[in-house]
Amino acid sequence: MARILLIVALLAVAFWIYSIADCALQSPARHRGVGKPTWMLIVIALPVIGGILWFAIGRTRPKAAPVFRAPDDNPEFLGGIGTISDQDERIRRLEEELAALDAEDDDPRWHPPAHGGTDDTDEPNGQRGTRS
Structure with a gap:
């Protein structure tokens, strides 16, 4: 029986700590009912019941962002x-x-190429006379 009570007590303390951390880390816009300091006081003063109240009443769900296809x-x-x-x-x-x-x-300083403006190379890289 003592083991069961110890496990329940450890679970209650873990839930209490998680409730405090969750209440403290939520933005003030996501607190429903009363303000953030009041919820912190409720969760700390009433260890398990305050956590249950926080998750049932005080916390709002995040608003899902609308999904746009285009x-x-x-x-x-x-x-x-x-x-x-x-x-x-x-x-x-x-x-x-x-x-x-x-x-x-249209810059007058530009001069056409010396070989008449046409490229008479046969090679793709502009190399002359390399074909056998």
Whole structure:
């Protein structure tokens, strides 16, 4: 009989410690009813009963995040896309960058290759006369 009481006492102490740790580590937003300090006091003052009350009444379940199958199902994604004026601004900047790149291509300092601008190599790596 003493062994059974010892095992029950050890289980009660383990449950009590787990209840205290769980109550202390939960964010205040997940405490139902009263505030976090009050729940801590209840769990510490009433060892087993306070833990049972904490798990039955005081603790809320975490809210499951909604599962989206595609980006257009997610309202946050849709809200973050931006307005048409943002897209127009981005297109305008890209066009300016392309115009600047085109202006670099028209640079008069650029000279055509000395051999007439055509590559008369037969080899894939640009090596001449290596075929037998």
